[in-house]
Amino acid sequence: MTQPTPPHRPVPAPPGRRTPAWLADAVIYQIYPQTFADSDGDGIGDFPGVLSRLDHLERLGVDVVWFSPCFTSPFGDAGYDVADYLTVAPRYGTNDDLVRLVAEARRRGIRIMLDLVAGHTSHRHPWFTASAADPDDDRYIWSDRIGAPVSHWIPAPGARDGYYLANFYPVQPALNFGYARPHPDEPWRLGVDAPGPQANRAALREIMAYWFDRGIAGFRVDMAFSLVKDDPGLAETGKLWTEMREWIDTTYPDCALVAEWGDPAVSVPAGFHADFFLHFVGDALRSLWGNAQGSHRADWGTAPCYFAPEGGGSMEPFLAAWQSASAAVAGSGHVALPTANHDFSRLACGTRTRDMTAPAFAFQLTWPTLPTIYYGDEIGMRYVPGTPDKEGAQLDDGQVRQGSRTPMQWDDGPNAGFSTAPADRLYLPIDPAEDRPTVAAALADPDSLLHRVRRLVALRRAHPALGAGAGVEVLHSGYPFVYLRGGTHLVVVNPRRDPAEASLAPGVAPSGARPLEVDRVTVEGSRIRAEGFSYGVFDLRT
Template identity: 60%
Template structure:
């Protein structure tokens, strides 16, 4: 099934109108593919693998930060927002990537670190030397959570995450006479930072970028009850975007689509954190290693587990609530459903059964949210425990993100089969398991996870019943999880190891689109352990 290609390379950047039927693919630039043979994944390597992404059915790619940085937090500590880090290439290489991706109908999104910079950024150096500079949050006296400042200014600055990431000052929603460092949101520094966000976005839009995933999007205005002022800031950015670069998109790392999408974003991911329920909706689907790498979460029974102790109802209710809030706001927008990402363990974590990833990926690609596939999840790459800590990956003694950032497992792909020959990254050690999955091993296997994801990604693009705007009717949320899309496309999923059954009206005469372990008796659908069925009832 061919992937539709826009009339011109630049048309791919017009992503907003087709976001609801687009498969987003997140790739970690340093881990994806090495185009120049120095061991570091780079932009040339991504460009060389665009044929693979097109073959897979990807409509947009999101790159983690690739800007100049000291890489104390793997690039989320930006020292120059307008320049590609030399280890990845040049700005011309980014323009070439967007051009070549556009020719294949693939939009390119970058990561916008909006709330902070590196402590090596010239803005911070200037602010550290000038007491009148309020681009960052400074206190003359020590304050809990603040760090001692460098430079002639002295004093203490507020970090946004790690100490090397000073928070940009977007103001405080509420004044407090006892805390004189609190600037109002319309002070000079906050106004300058809001203007800088638009300058950064415009710079990359003019090089063909289709949009941004915004890191820690809810963190900008401080002490902001209900995130009212933060929401106002992003709505103003959305109005500017629609007027100046129509068709481009903003996707947030907020973790609460009920609030973020009405605040101006085109989409927001359900995440393992965020919102009033602290990420419970997504963790109730796939726990991504909770209890092993992030014990503070506690043990949340997840639906995508062989023990079959979870229930998808928590997620469904959260999705319904978010969708209702988005519709009430009247602007439009989507929830986002990711398989995993660079901060949390993968669908296949440690010794967990990789077969469970099949049901999870079928759900991701057929549910009425924006599907996001983390690089390697399409072949069943696992979280690799005890991967060496690198570039700020360790967050606490039991939680190191490096195991989710290991190199893409290409294997011995025949030269020219997926585009120009390209080396595997050596940014981190490969998964040492000799039976680790690879693209090469699955490339000619129609029964592989890779081919399942490919078929579903192309189905998502071509079948209007799978557009995020199409209707969904939930039949059951446990084992199996069953729902109808567009009234006539049934999806039945069983990540558990035991056989399950459910009645699906019309199943007796349905056409099998994607099935595994399926048996029907009239309108009763029986699924074997780790089975799934996508059935056309029309």
């Protein structure tokens, strides 16, 4: 029997830090707007399309929807190259369409969050074209020589000589939030208090206020760690976000910031309400969901993940990261745990099919994190190898992201119900597999993954011991994974093909375990048996 880990207990928030009550109980759903629902037949998803599908989200039980970038853009990087932060891209509709969607979603108990690209703009943003024409404008980082990293310095356009610093692609010039370590020999390294960096801080507040005033509940901040340059320990970047958090707490206390940082132990104390465990930062999520079986990044190694049909993985990297993050967060925010996102592989990928992903959802929806469901994962949509590149999805370093961005599969009609456009005009092609799952088919099957996920979401809502605020104690960290939530609820997860058994310590379930949502798991006295690809949630109270 594995020795139990010390139990994790929730810690009260520090004085003065406000966290919206709605966030603590949130189940988040990420929508990639290009490929969710197309209302006008142009082959690209849009906000009226999402509005028409709110029944699905309400039925699923999610209460926060996060949209990937939806602002005006030349789409050199799928909208992460913003040309106007205050205007919805015409492909998705109008500002009024978004406001209408926000209001209707809220009527159904669903809040809307947007993606804020804070560290860079498009090279076609008016701020950049103005800066390129004015050598005295320091809203961006301009240099007369190539700095480090060499690949990020791009020849300057317009009246400028020299180069500008790009944050990601060359078409994404870095906004200047200053350098933590200015140096007189490199005059482009302005301090964080210089006029340009201060103007950009003010602009962030203006952008957020504009959308908060229109009902947006918060932002997921893209590359939130990337703002202040040459920033050892990200101390100055942390101070920037602490300033933003203090402003939000004072002016918009019911709104939230969620980071794409990948290190909750740093980002949450710095001011974010939540941060994600991510594949590309550390080992926490890779040890759970794994890689894309060779179709994603090439440098992630070959160690088996825990949620793989072959077994052989370990929960220890995740548990170590979780315990460290929980101690650092100390009640001031949350850790978010995604099934996937637009940048990495879906749960159904490689040797792991949709029929094997239910244990992963059972874990995600009963662990004390903020669960984030990537659109389509709830029906078992798969990562589709061989999907053609689109708007910068395929990167030079081996990432092939478009396979996780294919259109939502609604029914067995043309284009799986995503769009009435001809197939060759779709933003990305539909998964060609004959057995691709659809929402319609899943609704008709009481034992489908969709209905399991819906039941698990409802269970989390009905039992606070399964939510983010209750404690957790790991009782067995091998196969099956067994843990106690809130001292009252037992969870058993076996994501491998082979059955697994574990023993409970005396007194854990003294009078039996009442099943709440169980798939081929039995608890008899101190013995647990879990068949392959099984899970169980039990109430231990008499």
